[in-house]
Amino acid sequence: MVAEPRGIANHFLEAAIEPARWLDVLQHVAEETRSRHAQIVGVGPDFDVGFNWVNGMDASAHAAADRTELMLPSTNYRVAAGLSAAPHDVVWENSYAALRPRLTGDAYLDLCSDLDIPNGCQTNLVAGADGLIGFSLLRSAREGPTDAATRAMFAAFSAAARVAASLQVALEQDGCKLVAGSFDAMDVACFVLDQRMHVRALSRAAEDLLTRGALRLVEGRVSSPMPQIARRLSAATQAVRDQGVAAASVVVPQHAGASGADLLTLKLHRLPMRPWNMGFAPFAILTAKRQSAATDGDLKLLRDDYGLTAAEAEIAMLLRQGHSRAQISERRGIGAETLRSHLRALFGKLGVRRETEAIHLLHALLS
Incomplete structure (x- = not known):
């Protein structure tokens, strides 16, 4: 068992509290393991990319890699390996080799070739109904496959990364509770x-x-x-x-x-x-x-400030209350074409082009 590299636990915890530091920590991991990149990636249950943090990867490489179609287990051997891995397990090139022949296409293989990241190892930091957060080394052809010593060092880094990722998730969830509590008050x-x-x-x-x-x-x-x-x-x-x-x-x-x-x-x-x-x-x-009922003040505001006629103002209030065009026509006793004429005039005076924009503006004006 390789001892945890000195000080790395604190660096990971600092990144959890100040997440802008993650790239610095990943750079340190890559240098210590003599790998091209270290990566932390979040993959949702629908295999959408929640986030993808990789040291030393430029925007064009991210644009090529951060596509949902490349995150499917049927196309990406790293995602497939992550889904099949037991908690805390480190999987590496031997698993990748077994999974590559099962892929339904070459798109991810081509990406790995273009970015020169065919080798590496990985583990899951967080896994559950919301997807998984994975931690990986991405190694070039020249750097070669991971050896036992590199994987042991990576496992030591992973212990600290797992604690930090869990802490950051917990802090983010607490932030949601704090917002809800403010509205409770x-x-x-x-x-x-x-x-x-x-x-x-x-x-x-x-x-x-x-x-x-x-x-x-x-x-x-x-x-x-x-x-x-x-x-x-x-x-x-x-x-x-x-x-x-x-x-x-x-x-x-x-x-x-x-x-x-x-x-x-x-x-x-x-x-x-x-x-x-x-x-x-x-x-x-x-x-x-x-929903508050229409008031004389609301109708007056629409007539005086926006120049709506009495009929247009009443139609605006019915839109705001969620009535459909058919319901408004029936309630006003007018035909569909007449209503369309009123709406065109109403939209023009409100400075909007669509019904949804008008409704949103009316809610903002009359809340």
């Missing part, structure tokens, strides 16, 4: 989401919405028991997660046939980006607030 329903938009913490008022069935969790994400609303919420969630949208709003009935004060306004807000997180830090919040 304000008696606001709030779901705290990670970068996969999974709920990591929630306030007591949010728990109450789940208990009453107004909202539900589906595979860890906030959804609605009503299919149409669930689809709208899913689209808003994807926009915030994948399309760089800073915020989105969805009006949700608390029960079938709900209207007015029985409607909930769900607001998704993307939080400032936190570099060097392992995917468990707060990424976004979803708050739920009871």
Whole structure:
């Protein structure tokens, strides 16, 4: 058993608390093991790349490597080895050699050739339902396969890396609880989401919405028991997660046939980006607030400040309350073409182009 390299445990723990230090620690590991790269990578349960930290790897190499199609166990022998490894086991080139013939394509093999990283060894630091966090040496053809002494040194590094990774995950999860606690103090329903938009913490008022069935969790994400609303919420969630949208709003009935004060306004807000997180830090919040009924003041603001006619202002309030175009037409006693004409004028006066943009603006103006 090789003793843990002097001081490395402290360096790993410092990186867990100040994650910008991870690359320095990985550089140290690579130098000590005479390897081209050391790597810590997070792979989600759907084999998406949560993060990929590698010393000495430039942006173009990351762009080539950090693709979901190259993280599938059917195409990537390192991911396949990580999924089959027992806890704390170190796997190396003999496992890679056994797995390579089973791959369904050569894309990852070609990548390893292009980046000159065919050799190395690895272990899992964290593994569970959320995926795995792996720790690896990536070695060039010239550096050759790992030998027993290198793997023993790597195992010693891994013990410190495992403690540090677990600590950072715990700190990120505690951050989610802290955010939820802040909303508890304000008696606001709030779901705290990670970068996969999974709920990591929630306030007591949010728990109450789940208990009453107004909202539900589906595979860890906030959804609605009503299919149409669930689809709208899913689209808003994807926009915030994948399309760089800073915020989105969805009006949700608390029960079938709900209207007015029985409607909930769900607001998704993307939080400032936190570099060097392992995917468990707060990424976004979803708050739920009871829909307030339209007031004369709201209607006056829309008429006076934005020049909406009385009819356009009333249509705007119905949009904000979550009514569909068909419902608005029926309620106003107008045809679809007349409603479209009103909406075109309304959008122009509000300075938006789409219905979803109008709804979000109305929520912001009249909250």
